[in-house]
Amino acid sequence: MIHVAADQNLYKIKELISSNVHLHLYDPSKGIPDLTGTDALLVRTVTHLNAETLPHIPSCLKFVGTGSSGTDHLDNEYLESEGIELSSANGCNARSVAEYVMTALLLWREKFQPGTKFGKVGVIGVGKAGSAVTDLLSDFDIEYVTYDPPREKRDTDFTSATMEEVLSCDILTFHVPLTRKGDYPTYHWLDNDKLKDRNYKLIINASRGGVVDEQALLKAHKQGTIENYVLDVWEGEPDFKIKVARQAFIATPHIAGYSEQAKINATKMICDDMADHFDLSRSTPELKNISKAEDLAHIQYDLTKLITRLHPIMGYDAALRDLIGRPDKVFLFRNLRNEWPYRFEYSYLKIRKELLDEFPELRKLGITSSI
Known part of the structure; x- marks a missing residue:
């Protein structure tokens, strides 16, 4: 059984990781955990891995996965020179x-x-x-x-x-x-x-x-x-x-790729890569992308009101602006990313047919009828 240290904010990590591991969840706000005896490390973009942050890499660490499309928080050349295989969730979001x-x-x-x-x-x-x-x-x-x-x-x-x-x-x-x-x-x-x-x-x-x-x-x-x-x-x-x-x-606080579907994809991609690297069985969770019917009140909508009801972009905008002038805005910025519920992508949303007929832009976004 391998030992895995994983960012506690990796979405549904417990459900998506192989059962043949000993999993330790760490709080990234407290820094990189002690990696003694750790075979694999799973991170997000908030954790920077390079020669300064990780000057002494234990010989047992053989795999690093990041639940993100980008890898600019990782010094790929340094990590690979230490014999570590890298994995990212490129395209997940x-x-x-x-x-x-x-x-x-x-x-x-x-x-x-x-x-x-x-x-x-x-x-x-x-x-x-x-x-x-x-x-x-x-x-x-x-x-x-x-x-x-x-x-x-x-x-x-x-x-x-x-x-x-x-x-x-x-x-x-x-x-x-x-x-x-x-x-x-x-x-x-x-x-x-x-x-x-x-x-x-x-x-x-x-x-x-x-x-x-x-x-x-x-x-x-x-x-x-x-x-x-x-x-x-x-x-x-x-x-x-x-x-x-x-x-x-x-x-907005770096949330463009934050959806229920993207986060599930990201965690599963790096967990599957890790399982393949260590020749473990992949997890087969009962996680399904279920469509969500939005119960929109029978009021007079315009396109702006509908879009902001269906996508939290302006809610995030208001929340970020509320941080302006706050001495703890750095801490609160991170909280905004970690604590808000993930949205459903448009193709998983259903609304009343008459709204789709009135606003054809919504069909083009992928929203379907609840009737």
Whole structure:
């Protein structure tokens, strides 16, 4: 039997992990646990693993899994040099992130330019999340271009837009990892130079804090060359910048990928990888993605009221803004991520047919009829 240390906030970890393990749950707010005698470590993005945080790796530790799509909190080269196999939940939350982006786009259009077209959207990063975004944009007949030179190099079937083509769009949405090295670093990808002499209706960053230079963003917004922006991720997260949050159209605490379905996918993916690594039987839990019927009162709705009833994006926005000026905002930011119930993705929601008929956008989001 192997010994596994796992972040206590990994969703349904007890149900999804192999039964052939001795499981120790740890509180990430108290740091990395004592790994003596530990064969596998399962973490989330709040735990950074590198030569400074983990200078002495016990010889028994052979597997590290992160319940997240991104791995910028892990020093992959360092960990692999110590003989550790790494696993991530890449793609687990792609649909959830795409729904966050489309929700933000719909709320923005309803507030600032109702009844008009969105304009052209530049999707920067076309992995699983970016591809899920383009699927939804297609469903809504929104014009877009895709920019991903690294993918073009490894995928002969994919052609990236040019830098000029993507920067000429009306809206930019980011779906890239945070990297500082290599041929295509993404740190401060959107900076003063790229914003110079440009005008954007909306910037959305639901990838990683630091991909967008927040000072450049704030400057452009103040000058009026960026009309609005939506941020789910922050430089220095969880210690987000108050001025940047205040000026955002929507500001949320890194929850774009937080759905019931995404969280189950994430935990199961790394647990299955760990089971395969140690030649254990995979867990076969009785967890089902059950559709949820929303009991919407028979009142007069508009699209904004319906969307904010079905998706908690504006609830998170209000909760994050409530942290502004609080001395314990870093602690409370983490709590927002850990304590709010996960939403159901749109395709698992059912509402009254007459609302779907009145608001065709809801069908395009994947919502179905409860009748």
